[in-house]
Amino acid sequence: MMLMIPGPTPVPEPVLLALAKHPIGHRSGDFASIMADVTSGLKWLHQTQHDVLILTASGTGAMEAGIINFLSPGDRVLVGSNGKFGERWAEVCDAYGLNTERVSAEWGKPLDPEQFRTLLEADTAKQIKAVIITHSETSTGVLNDLETINRYVKAHGALILVDAVTSLGAANVPVDAWALDVVASGSQKGYMLPPGLGFVSVSPKAWQAYATAKLPRYYLDLGKYRKDAAKNTTPFTPPVNMFFALQVALKLMQAEGLEPIFARHQRQMNATRAVMRSLGLPLYAADGAASPAITAVAPAGVDSEQIRSVMKKRFDIILAGGQDQLKGKIFRVGHLGFVSDRDILTAISALEAALQDLGYDGFTPGAGVSAAAQALTAA
Amino acid sequence: MMLMIPGPTPVPEPVLLALAKHPIGHRSGDFASIMADVTSGLKWLHQTQHDVLILTASGTGAMEAGIINFLSPGDRVLVGSNGKFGERWAEVCDAYGLNTERVSAEWGKPLDPEQFRTLLEADTAKQIKAVIITHSETSTGVLNDLETINRYVKAHGALILVDAVTSLGAANVPVDAWALDVVASGSQKGYMLPPGLGFVSVSPKAWQAYATAKLPRYYLDLGKYRKDAAKNTTPFTPPVNMFFALQVALKLMQAEGLEPIFARHQRQMNATRAVMRSLGLPLYAADGAASPAITAVAPAGVDSEQIRSVMKKRFDIILAGGQDQLKGKIFRVGHLGFVSDRDILTAISALEAALQDLGYDGFTPGAGVSAAAQALTAA
Numbered sequence: 001m002m003l004m005i006p007g008p009t010p011v012p013e014p015v016l017l018a019l020a021k022h023p024i025g026h027r028s029g030d031f032a033s034i035m036a037d038v039t040s041g042l043k044w045l046h047q048t049q050h051d052v053l054i055l056t057a058s059g060t061g062a063m064e065a066g067i068i069n070f071l072s073p074g075d076r077v078l079v080g081s082n083g084k085f086g087e088r089w090a091e092v093c094d095a096y097g098l099n100t101e102r103v104s105a106e107w108g109k110p111l112d113p114e115q116f117r118t119l120l121e122a123d124t125a126k127q128i129k130a131v132i133i134t135h136s137e138t139s140t141g142v143l144n145d146l147e148t149i150n151r152y153v154k155a156h157g158a159l160i161l162v163d164a165v166t167s168l169g170a171a172n173v174p175v176d177a178w179a180l181d182v183v184a185s186g187s188q189k190g191y192m193l194p195p196g197l198g199f200v201s202v203s204p205k206a207w208q209a210y211a212t213a214k215l216p217r218y219y220l221d222l223g224k225y226r227k228d229a230a231k232n233t234t235p236f237t238p239p240v241n242m243f244f245a246l247q248v249a250l251k252l253m254q255a256e257g258l259e260p261i262f263a264r265h266q267r268q269m270n271a272t273r274a275v276m277r278s279l280g281l282p283l284y285a286a287d288g289a290a291s292p293a294i295t296a297v298a299p300a301g302v303d304s305e306q307i308r309s310v311m312k313k314r315f316d317i318i319l320a321g322g323q324d325q326l327k328g329k330i331f332r333v334g335h336l337g338f339v340s341d342r343d344i345l346t347a348i349s350a351l352e353a354a355l356q357d358l359g360y361d362g363f364t365p366g367a368g369v370s371a372a373a374q375a376l377t378a379a
Numbered sequence: 380m381m382l383m384i385p386g387p388t389p390v391p392e393p394v395l396l397a398l399a400k401h402p403i404g405h406r407s408g409d410f411a412s413i414m415a416d417v418t419s420g421l422k423w424l425h426q427t428q429h430d431v432l433i434l435t436a437s438g439t440g441a442m443e444a445g446i447i448n449f450l451s452p453g454d455r456v457l458v459g460s461n462g463k464f465g466e467r468w469a470e471v472c473d474a475y476g477l478n479t480e481r482v483s484a485e486w487g488k489p490l491d492p493e494q495f496r497t498l499l500e501a502d503t504a505k506q507i508k509a510v511i512i513t514h515s516e517t518s519t520g521v522l523n524d525l526e527t528i529n530r531y532v533k534a535h536g537a538l539i540l541v542d543a544v545t546s547l548g549a550a551n552v553p554v555d556a557w558a559l560d561v562v563a564s565g566s567q568k569g570y571m572l573p574p575g576l577g578f579v580s581v582s583p584k585a586w587q588a589y590a591t592a593k594l595p596r597y598y599l600d601l602g603k604y605r606k607d608a609a610k611n612t613t614p615f616t617p618p619v620n621m622f623f624a625l626q627v628a629l630k631l632m633q634a635e636g637l638e639p640i641f642a643r644h645q646r647q648m649n650a651t652r653a654v655m656r657s658l659g660l661p662l663y664a665a666d667g668a669a670s671p672a673i674t675a676v677a678p679a680g681v682d683s684e685q686i687r688s689v690m691k692k693r694f695d696i697i698l699a700g701g702q703d704q705l706k707g708k709i710f711r712v713g714h715l716g717f718v719s720d721r722d723i724l725t726a727i728s729a730l731e732a733a734l735q736d737l738g739y740d741g742f743t744p745g746a747g748v749s750a751a752a753q754a755l756t757a758a
Contacts, residue, residue: 001401001403001404001409003401003402003403003404005404007616008402008403008404008405008616008619009402010401011401011402016399016400016401017399019398019399019620020395020396020398020399021395022380022382022389022390022395023382023387023388023390023567023573023574024380024382024387024697025380025382025384025387025697025699026387026574027699027700028697030380056435056436056437056440056574056575057435057436057440057598058435058598058615058616058617059615059616060597060598060615060616061435061436061598061615064597064598091597092597092598095595095596095597095600096595096597097595186616188402188616194402194618194619194620194621195402195405195435195616195617195618195619195620196435196575196618196620196621215595216474216475216476216594216595217474218439218443218470218471218474218475219436219437219439219440219443219471219599220598221474236437236438236439236440237386237387237437237438237439237565237567237574238437238574239573239574239575239618239621240387240573240574241398241573241574241575242573242575242618318403318404318407320404320406321406
């Protein structure tokens with residue numbers, strides 16, 4: 001099975017083999033060494049000198065921790081909502097009794113930074129405590145303009161809490177340079193790991209907010225993780241096999257280098273988008289707002305669920321469908337994490353075959369592969 | 380490295396190899412089949428017809444979910460506290476603003492069911508909403524008398540919420556026969572898996588309480604897991620590789636059978652306790668209150684940390700130390716999950732060698748191994 005979905009993403013063999021090692025005790029010196037090593041690797045990946053904490057949780061668990069540790073009931077928060085995940089963080093805020101204000105854009109369109117600027121500038125009483133942004137909106141393939149929105153947040157003084165689940169390790173997320181207060185991510189994305197670990201970076205300013213934040217928490221209490229991380233341990237039993245795998249994956253990432261990783265994702269995104277144009281398949285996100293992790297396509301004249309079905313049956317290649325209101329309307333190609341140029345060519349060749357199989361005649365056979373080859377070479 | 384700690388516990392090779400399989404998509408039919416199969420296996424293990432839900436979390440995360448989904452702020456709860464984990468659940472209740480009443484016993488002693496009876500009978504206004512019991516107190520090796528306490532809870536009508544993290548799969552925990560409302564556990568214990576998954580069984584009566592319970596939750600909201608489990612899926616990305624492994628581990632458990640599994644743990648507990656007596660090493664828990672998962676020993680005349688250190692250095696066998704107030708005062712031998720009689724003999728032989736190495740002369744060399752052999756045969 002070949003995964004071309006935005007998570008779980010493909011996992012390199014050395015990482016898989018690390019998972020099959022016998023567990024070790026998590027209160028041992030051996031585990032402490034691994035914890036120290038992966039923490040250092042995570043700081044490199046996040047481009048931060050500050051804390052990056054590791055949770056046994058999905059990306060949603062990590063992001064919830066990133067919200068509830070820094071706020072109190074009734075706090076006013078702005079939540080960018082232009083897809084399933086932005087909407088999910090608004091639901092988390094609602095569940096915890098925050099004063100949630102959705103700043104929405106149509107699905108498939110990026111959030112408008114100017115809307116945030118207007119709201120933040122009008123808030124002279126500084127009642128807005130945090131702004132929550134989904135960087136790469138996995139459900140639509142849109143990359144929101146975090147850098148610009150963050151600039152307005154900085155001018156105001158609120159915390160910026162970022163869902164970087166499908167952007168970290170794919171796009172530049174320079175935590176310290178942008179002074180991002182909280183950045184949440186999950187292992188089954190850019191990390192090239194199976195699902196099972198969540199990560200949260202926390203700025204010194206966020207820790208100041210933590211000191212007075214009153215939302216209840218225990219398992220997701222980041223203060224406990226911070227305290228124990230200082231001793232290279234964890235407050236609750238960590239998934240030690242996933243730590244073995246994380247250590248290997250971070251070494252692979254460090255060997256490749258941050259800039260080459262970002263360039264690879266950019267190149268594969270460009271190639272995938274060039275392909276869809278050459279096949280006459282409309283891209284769901286516009287050029288300036290496309291995620292380097294995932295390309296969403298809204299085909300006309302051919303059914304996206306049928307494309308996915310043929311791709312799976314004939315070639316054992318898994319594409320993602322649309323979620324919630326987009327079910328049946330789009331398909332999504334993941335090019336995130338451990339994806340090679342060869343994988344892109346493979347998927348595109350199969351996509352052409354599937355389209356021909358389905359009688360779709362909106363393209364010249366070979367056009368997609370040719371466009372991919374050209375785009376992959378150009379970069 | 381040989382793990383004789385109460386988690387992570389040893390993992391069989393077929394389970395480890397399942398971990399190294401390439402992930403599959405969690406929104407696929409293939410994953411749904413696995414989900415259906417493991418859910419059925421979990422119901423078998425829990426001896427229940429009702430829900431058993433699977434979380435990406437440690438045992439603490441599972442137990443927190445088991446508490447916060449069924450209660451509202453200010454609810455009065457009784458929490459059995461006679462070790463680190465009982466105390467932890469009281470801390471969770473405090474963190475969420477419950478009216479927490481600790482029912483304590485000295486560490487190393489079991490909870491007194493009569494104390495619960497008195498409090499429950501006095502509560503004619505039915506203000507006590509839940510009673511929280513740690514079945515096997517991992518920190519002390521004490522097995523609390525869940526069956527008796529539960530009988531008093533049933534007479535009262537409150538919910539019974541059980542930490543079965545180190546008892547499920549080691550001792551009999553018949554969820555439906557005892558009408559246990561919530562039973563929480565974790566993968567790195569009796570399940571013979573690495574850490575990374577938490578499990579929570581939920582009774583129909585607990586779901587009634589859920590309907591009006593007001594503590595905030597999102598990632599740990601069990602209603603979401605229940606709703607999606609009905610469609611053989613999960614609300615948040617599950618650790619698919621751990622599901623592969625869980626499927627294999629449950630098959631191994633089913634092949635062995637529940638009664639033989641409980642008998643094996645009982646036999647190994649008896650053997651370990653007989654050994655300590657023969658070596659003149661005082662057992663920390665009394666005979667009638669000993670956990671089948673773990674034996675705590677409070678040695679006199681020889682230092683427990685030195686024993687652990689020699690066991691590790693010379694034989695690469697890992698024993699657990701004491702936690703919190705018991706640090707340096709006890710060592711703990713785990714005999715939980717994938718442990719064979721051979722493992723017990725191995726550990727005991729090494730323990731004798733370590734004791735001799737440390738100049739401890741409170742025993743006749745060979746007495747421990749002989750006692751173990753006898754006890755393992757007798758059963």
